[in-house]
Amino acid sequence: MTSAVIPARGLADRLTTLFWRHPKLLLLLLIIPPLVWLGVIYLGSLAALLLQSFFSIDDFSGLLVPTFTLKTYAELLSPANFAVIARTVLMATAVTIASTVLAFPIAYFAARYARGRWKAAFYLGIMLPLWSSYLVKVYAWKLILAKEGIVTWAATATHTDWLLNAALSLPYVGGNSLSTSFLGTFVVFCYVWLPYMILPMQASLERVPTSMLEASADLGATARQTFWTVTLPLALPGVIAGSIFTFSLTLGDYIIPQIIGTSAAFIGMSVYQLQGTAGNIPLAAAFAVVPILIMLAYLTLAKRAGAFDAL
């Protein structure tokens, strides 16, 4: 008589049992790597940055003084630095508004009317520019907008150069040529970030049920009424999602204003110059905190508007 022998269990077997008995343990093991990534590497570096902004630079030696002070933040509000922030926020706002206006008809057409091949062509048209290098595009725009570039040439050829000159003679945004004015910076920002506005907008427009538009028409609403009271409110989350992209990307960019524009600093350029050329890490960190605060406020407002309800 021998009793039944239970075969010896391997490590894998025992682990399986352990996880089956304590499902939370498995969850914990799986979630630790991403948590470490997010918590230590991502938020940790942000915290280190934030910490730097509370230090200051010794005026005589230019060395970092690691004692807590709000001096650096006070410096941020000096007229010159405040102008940088105001300039960047204004540009980001203008770019976002222009992108919305430009993107809406495109997204609407793509979501409602484009079918089959048209749809493929549409996606290709939007995505293709994203596949080429950002720097190549920006340098290409520098040539397009140059004083002796194709835009000026086309304007002269069509006798519309008075229009171009009028735009360039505008105070503040104008300049010697499109490529050396805020107007040019604005055009290139719009071009580069437009796809990021179109894609979420199109996704949300596709989710607007046709039945609602039909119901609206059946109840006697005009096309304009339908747009303002049905289509736009339903598509708003997509518009806001897109605007988060265009706004935050413009807020942080430091390449475009370096190559196209008047050389006047934007937030990203200031951070770049301050941490590099000046070795003024505290002020660079304080500058870097500004877009974070602006975006936090923006996201809070967006949340209230229901931009994240569909997530």
Add this chain to the structure above:
Amino acid sequence: MKTMKLMGTAVLAFALATGPLLAQVTAIGAGEGEVDIVAWPGYLERGESDKTFDWITKFETDTGCKVMAKIANTSDEMVTLMNQGGFDLVTASGDASLRLVAGKKVQPINIDLIPSWSKLDDRLKNGAWHTVGGVHYGVPYQWGPNVLMYNTTVFKDPPKSWSVVFEPQNLPDGKPNAGRVQAYDGPIYIADAALFLMAHKPDLKITNPYELNPAQYAAALDLLRGQRKLVGRYWHDATVQTDDFKNEGVVAATSWPYQVNLLLGEKFPIASTIPDEGATGWADTTMMATTAAHPNCAYKWIEHTLSSNLQSDLSVWFGSVPVVPAACSDKSGQQTADGCKANGADTFDKIHFWTTPVADCDQGTGACVPYHQWVSDYMAVVGGQ
């Protein structure tokens, strides 16, 4: 005896690697097999960009020291890299070299161990950007002026003053200079304004454009604020500047011989001059890290920079001037006396070389405006403030 020497070097290398010691190498031993150099783009060529420009291969075969290059694009990148450590040498410009000395990141050089030191241009041997308190913290590598580049269809005669880029006026073709001149997009450019004032506002008593007291500094900033209205875009990238001369209608700007040669190569109507006020310029220095792991190879490389074809070929490649005057004509490389002249060799006496502005200057302790303030103020000027 040789072993003794070797041991001595090894001990010294160890001491150098462990503590911030201000001692210098006393003898060169056998090479360690490699040398790590932080350099400007174009400074270390081994025939890969162009077969005729190679000043590394022969050094490697002769000494057995493999040259490991790390390219840095700005002075600040260089300072950062040297602060991080792991490199033996750096080709530092004057706006970085003193920062490295002050930060104790580079060690004094024993010039007795460099036979070719005597071949150096006498005027560079004690340059303030590498010699501190009589101690040499580096060996000159190459220099060049910041010239006034101008379009020859607009200027039939070379402009005599920097005022064409600083003050509103009509250029020889009768049209105003607004929007047709450029300035350098770096805080060190404040020194160019100071240099201009040095000649035109003697009552400010500026003697050194890199040592400015608050009053002199404010005057320089005022001049630059006026210039902002004339400048469409500031340049910091050589290709962007040549492009602006070709497509943006820019006709006069501060520039480097490099861009002048580039545009001349494209048959563009361009020339350069050093106006009556003189000019600023850059002088680069090979400096050795305090923690250099390969001091013997480093010393061998420094000697090589002065004694081989490097000076001659590099000055052709980069549009700069050799620090060994003989390299212009001794046929050690491709440079010729005319080529040296075109790159500004005769202009030495008119040049005020880039140095990092520090608070403690000849005018007194804390009397001058330090560099980090130059940075934020220049950003404000460019931003139209």
